[in-house]
Amino acid sequence: MRAGQRKVKRNAIATATILVSGHCRSMGKTPKYRQHKANFDAITLVMALMLPHMASFADSGQAAYKRGHYGAAAAQFMSRAKHNDPVAQNNLGALYLKGRGVPQNYELARSLFEQAANSQLAGAMFNLGMVYVRGYGVEANAEQATTWFERGAEGGDREAQFFLGVHRYHGRGTERDIESAAKWFRRAAEQNLGSAQYNLAMMHLRGESVQQDEDAAVGLLQQAAVQGHESAELTLGRLHLAHPDDPERLALAVPLFQRLAEDGNADAQVTLGLMHTFGQGLEQDFDEGRFWLTLASNQKSGSAQLNLGNIYIEGIGVERNRVHAYAWYSVSADNGDPAGKLNRDQLRQELNDNELAQARSLAIELAKPRPVSDPALGH
Numbered sequence: 001m002r003a004g005q006r007k008v009k010r011n012a013i014a015t016a017t018i019l020v021s022g023h024c025r026s027m028g029k030t031p032k033y034r035q036h037k038a039n040f041d042a043i044t045l046v047m048a049l050m051l052p053h054m055a056s057f058a059d060s061g062q063a064a065y066k067r068g069h070y071g072a073a074a075a076q077f078m079s080r081a082k083h084n085d086p087v088a089q090n091n092l093g094a095l096y097l098k099g100r101g102v103p104q105n106y107e108l109a110r111s112l113f114e115q116a117a118n119s120q121l122a123g124a125m126f127n128l129g130m131v132y133v134r135g136y137g138v139e140a141n142a143e144q145a146t147t148w149f150e151r152g153a154e155g156g157d158r159e160a161q162f163f164l165g166v167h168r169y170h171g172r173g174t175e176r177d178i179e180s181a182a183k184w185f186r187r188a189a190e191q192n193l194g195s196a197q198y199n200l201a202m203m204h205l206r207g208e209s210v211q212q213d214e215d216a217a218v219g220l221l222q223q224a225a226v227q228g229h230e231s232a233e234l235t236l237g238r239l240h241l242a243h244p245d246d247p248e249r250l251a252l253a254v255p256l257f258q259r260l261a262e263d264g265n266a267d268a269q270v271t272l273g274l275m276h277t278f279g280q281g282l283e284q285d286f287d288e289g290r291f292w293l294t295l296a297s298n299q300k301s302g303s304a305q306l307n308l309g310n311i312y313i314e315g316i317g318v319e320r321n322r323v324h325a326y327a328w329y330s331v332s333a334d335n336g337d338p339a340g341k342l343n344r345d346q347l348r349q350e351l352n353d354n355e356l357a358q359a360r361s362l363a364i365e366l367a368k369p370r371p372v373s374d375p376a377l378g379h
Contacts, residue, residue: 070101086119106137122155142173250281269296286317302337
């Protein structure tokens with residue numbers, strides 16, 4: 001089945017930067033294509049957005065919560081909380097924090113978390129850390145948050161270990177300590193937390209307080225990717241593409257980018273488009289390449305629009321068209337791509353007034369999400 005017949009989601013958020021070739025006036029007929037390489041220095045360690053941590057136990061309250069019956073869950077948790085059950089106190093606090101089944105009440109949520117934390121429930125300590133990170137009913141306080149993350153981490157809560165690693169890495173509410181960050185990421189990674197596995201992998205790729213080791217990084221990224229961690233999947237794919245002379249590594253990259261692209265990830269769509277365009281790991285297919293680049297452009301991907309401009313300025317699978325190239329560069333520049341702005345400004349010097357007017361008019365149309373079969377896109 002051709003890609004154009006697939007059902008493609010178009011609401012994913014791009015999370016990292018693709019390194020793409022830029023238009024350069026010194027280029028010959030064939031563009032100088034830069035191989036995809038992961039820009040690891042530019043990738044920030046992730047800080048996941050966590051919901052309140054619900055502790056698990058087998059009872060009707062937990063079952064009701066899983067079914068979305070929050071009122072019934074709250075009633076069950078209240079009954080147990082009155083008897084000083086720390087798990088019920090924590091879970092009831094999570095409901096009050098989010099306003100699920102009970103009126104939202106930050107103060108009561110915090111009080112319940114504190115009661116559970118006083119009973120040494122590590123998950124409640126993590127939740128208190130999040131209260132102070134986000135400022136739920138209190139003034140945000142990174143030092144207080146770090147204190148609670150440290151207590152939760154020592155108690156074995158993997159989310160607390162992860163966030164303690166983030167705070168130690170960035171020096172939030174504590175002295176910056178890269179070695180300690182790696183230690184806590186590793187502890188959380190050993191408990192199979194995808195975000196921790198990803199961060200530890202990035203530290204291995206950079207050699208930050210741990211041995212620089214691509215094999216170790218790949219292993220961690222694979223563990224995170226199995227859990228659907230998109231940044232891990234993208235980075236893993238880019239690592240495979242960084243070995244263009246290894247057919248096995250290229251073959252591993254293809255399904256990663258294919259699946260992410262079909263799920264609507266704009267970065268993956270750009271990469272898959274370029275792989276088709278230049279025949280890297282896939283049979284060269286210019287139409288398929290433009291298909292994926294256009295889908296990414298519909299999500300306002302400046303790098304996709306930059307590359308569509310490159311395609312038209314160099315005549316890659318299409319007739320060379322400076323008006324189309326300028327239009328795509330303009331849209332790319334408007335979406336914040338510095339290479340798109342540079343290319344647009346360079347090309348402006350070569351177009352006459354009539355061509356500029358056509359290009360600017362076309363750019364207005366190209367900035368709107370359009371079907372990939374639209375003639376204006378050159379298909």
